[in-house]
Amino acid sequence: MIKVSNLSVRLSGKQVLHGVELEALAGKLTAIVGPNGSGKTTTLRAIAGEASYDGSVSINGYNIASLKPWELALKRAVLPQATVISFPFTVREIVRMGLAVGANTHPEEIDRIAQEALEAVDLAGFAGRFYQELSGGEQQRVQLARALCQIWEPVRNGEPAFLLLDEPVSSLDIRHQLTIMRLARNFCSRGGGVIAIMHDLNLTAMFADHMVMMKNGRVHAAGRPQEVMTDAVMENVFGCPMRVNATPTDAVPFVLPHTADA
Amino acid sequence: MRPSEMAAGNGDSRSRSIRMKESWRAGDRSQAARLLIGLLVILAVVTFVASIMTGAADASLGNLLRWLTGTETAEQALSLRDRIIILDIRLPRAVLGLLVGAALAVSGAVMQGLFRNPLADPGLVGVSSGASLGAVLIIVLGSNLFGPVFAVFGFYTLPIAAFFGGLGTTLLLYRIATRSGQTSVATMLLAGIALAALAGAITGVLIFVADDQQLRDLTFWGLGSLAGASWTKVLAAAPIIVLSLLVVPFLARGLNALTLGEAAAFHMGVPVQRLKNVAIVSVAAATGASVAVSGGIGFVGIVVPHVIRLVIGPDHRFLLPASALLGGTLLIFADMIARTIVPPAELPIGIITAFAGAPFFLWILLRGRSHMGL
Numbered sequence: 185m186i187k188v189s190n191l192s193v194r195l196s197g198k199q200v201l202h203g204v205e206l207e208a209l210a211g212k213l214t215a216i217v218g219p220n221g222s223g224k225t226t227t228l229r230a231i232a233g234e235a236s237y238d239g240s241v242s243i244n245g246y247n248i249a250s251l252k253p254w255e256l257a258l259k260r261a262v263l264p265q266a267t268v269i270s271f272p273f274t275v276r277e278i279v280r281m282g283l284a285v286g287a288n289t290h291p292e293e294i295d296r297i298a299q300e301a302l303e304a305v306d307l308a309g310f311a312g313r314f315y316q317e318l319s320g321g322e323q324q325r326v327q328l329a330r331a332l333c334q335i336w337e338p339v340r341n342g343e344p345a346f347l348l349l350d351e352p353v354s355s356l357d358i359r360h361q362l363t364i365m366r367l368a369r370n371f372c373s374r375g376g377g378v379i380a381i382m383h384d385l386n387l388t389a390m391f392a393d394h395m396v397m398m399k400n401g402r403v404h405a406a407g408r409p410q411e412v413m414t415d416a417v418m419e420n421v422f423g424c425p426m427r428v429n430a431t432p433t434d435a436v437p438f439v440l441p442h443t444a445d446a
Numbered sequence: 447m448r449p450s451e452m453a454a455g456n457g458d459s460r461s462r463s464i465r466m467k468e469s470w471r472a473g474d475r476s477q478a479a480r481l482l483i484g485l486l487v488i489l490a491v492v493t494f495v496a497s498i499m500t501g502a503a504d505a506s507l508g509n510l511l512r513w514l515t516g517t518e519t520a521e522q523a524l525s526l527r528d529r530i531i532i533l534d535i536r537l538p539r540a541v542l543g544l545l546v547g548a549a550l551a552v553s554g555a556v557m558q559g560l561f562r563n564p565l566a567d568p569g570l571v572g573v574s575s576g577a578s579l580g581a582v583l584i585i586v587l588g589s590n591l592f593g594p595v596f597a598v599f600g601f602y603t604l605p606i607a608a609f610f611g612g613l614g615t616t617l618l619l620y621r622i623a624t625r626s627g628q629t630s631v632a633t634m635l636l637a638g639i640a641l642a643a644l645a646g647a648i649t650g651v652l653i654f655v656a657d658d659q660q661l662r663d664l665t666f667w668g669l670g671s672l673a674g675a676s677w678t679k680v681l682a683a684a685p686i687i688v689l690s691l692l693v694v695p696f697l698a699r700g701l702n703a704l705t706l707g708e709a710a711a712f713h714m715g716v717p718v719q720r721l722k723n724v725a726i727v728s729v730a731a732a733t734g735a736s737v738a739v740s741g742g743i744g745f746v747g748i749v750v751p752h753v754i755r756l757v758i759g760p761d762h763r764f765l766l767p768a769s770a771l772l773g774g775t776l777l778i779f780a781d782m783i784a785r786t787i788v789p790p791a792e793l794p795i796g797i798i799t800a801f802a803g804a805p806f807f808l809w810i811l812l813r814g815r816s817h818m819g820l
Binding site for chain 2: 232253254256258260261264269270272273274275277284311327334
């Protein structure tokens with residue numbers, strides 16, 4: 185479990201997070217949702233251990249501040265928003281970097297795992313391509329394959345690993361959005377945990393077990409999508425009145441931008 | 447017929463698995479890299495021997511081989527004059543060329559990895575200027591101000607001073623050019639110019655107050671040369687260079703991860719701050735020691751790693767050793783040209799590397815500016 189309590193972050197003097205509380209369970213897909221500038225990425229960066237903060241963040245009971253970078257790397261992997269590189273690495277070389285971490289893999293299995301990771305993000309034939317020559321969406325999926333390799337076993341020595349995804353589907357077409365969200369769900373069903381920053385409310389409602397709605401650096405609402413996605417919360421958080429509907433059979437909430445009063 | 451063509455011809459599962467395997471190997475350049483490193487070792491040995499045999503004075507290959515293989519002692523195989531030329535002039539010079547070339551090329555490769563940019567180079571961004579300043583400081587003010595330092599460090603004083611000059615510049619440069627984990631190339635190059643100018647100005651003041659003997663010593667820094675090579679210089683530079691070159695392989699994995707950014711490297715378990723510290727210190731040490739014994743030899747650090755990347759890609763596990771080998775070989779080769787092109791005079795080697803390197807640098811710039819953030 186990832187447990188965040190009373191998390192506050194200041195960026196160049198300005199307080200951007202105010203006592204954020206968050207729990208992400210293994211086996212569950214936790215989505216962080218909210219308008220631009222509401223503190224989603226800052227929260228994720230604090231959980232990843234790369235930003236300084238007040239409060240506490242723990243993974244599986246370990247305070248992340250007391251873990252070494254290579255210890256953290258075995259417990260969680262991170263997909264950043266976009267990665268620009270200035271050296272001509274091939275896709276295969278990038279993905280294999282995820283396997284250079286720690287002792288979680290056997291050397292003879294590196295090739296197999298890297299290939300399976302590429303297949304999982306629907307880039308099976310891309311191993312020999314140059315990263316710099318791929319489209320934004322393809323680059324993002326290469327990075328996801330690399331992150332997957334890092335925590336290839338969702339449960340290692342009885343301890344769940346976590347995928348932290350910063351807008352994993354932001355630059356993907358609809359088919360690959362579904363591919364990646366299913367991949368995240370699959371990671372959860374195999375015992376791992378996922379925290380994803382999401383902008384697409386409908387995909388969130390479809391795939392998330394737990395939804396954390398942020399506004400102005402605070403958690404505004406948290407719970408199952410059905411509980412969080414209400415007309416009142418939507419209007420309050422996003423500042424535009426919308427009608428939340430539900431799919432006929434299993435009552436998954438959805439919103440259409442068509443219903444918004446500007 | 448290649449297996450991929452066979453697979454295209456029929457669709458049974460066996461040939462499909464062959465095709466899969468082959469397409470998977472497509473992104474793997476580690477075999478090519480190992481092959482290249484092997485070839486570079488041979489090339490380095492050949493160039494090294496050639497440089498010992500080449501020069502204004504004759505030294506026959508047969509005599510040399512008989513001595514090297516131990517069938518005859520040095521006294522039997524070579525005349526006293528040839529022995530002195532080979533053992534005390536050409537040999538230290540070739541060793542120094544190998545060390546300095548390797549140091550410059552590896553420093554370039556490490557800095558490019560650190561700044562995540564193929565244009566970073568100790569010579570271009572002012573690290574060499576800082577190192578020169580350290581050395582000039584010792585030459586001009588040495589006997590008066592730094593007498594006790596000399597007494598303690600002996601002939602290591604000059605490399606150590608150059609090291610601190612280089613270290614100071616590198617740290618300052620990194621501070622200026624890097625903001626929240628992102629290094630701005632434009633800032634780095636411009637700050638490098640400013641720092642080099644500043645170091646140059648201070649060096650100018652020192653030259654202004656220098657006496658005639660010191661001026662003669664100083665002129666050599668401006669151009670860069672292996673002409674003064676001696677075993678003393680080899681001994682002064684070798685420990686520092688070898689030590690920093692031995693540290694560098696341990697940086698390879700971290701530098702690879704750093705290519706994806708400082709945050710991503712940290713996510714992958716790399717202790718980023720420690721990596722940067724070690725990289726900066728070893729670059730400053732290797733550059734400082736090189737500058738102390740051979741002056742400012744430019745462009746080796748930018749040309750060599752770039753050529754290697756074109757052939758085997760940017761994986762630092764192979765890039766670093768391959769750069770060391772090619773850098774050393776190239777510098778010995780350039781030195782052979784330097785001392786044979788206008789006999790009996792010698793051209794400073796810095797002129798040759800600049801003639802070859804500057805156009806090459808422009809070529810890299812024009813070719814790759816789209817994805818260098820320029």
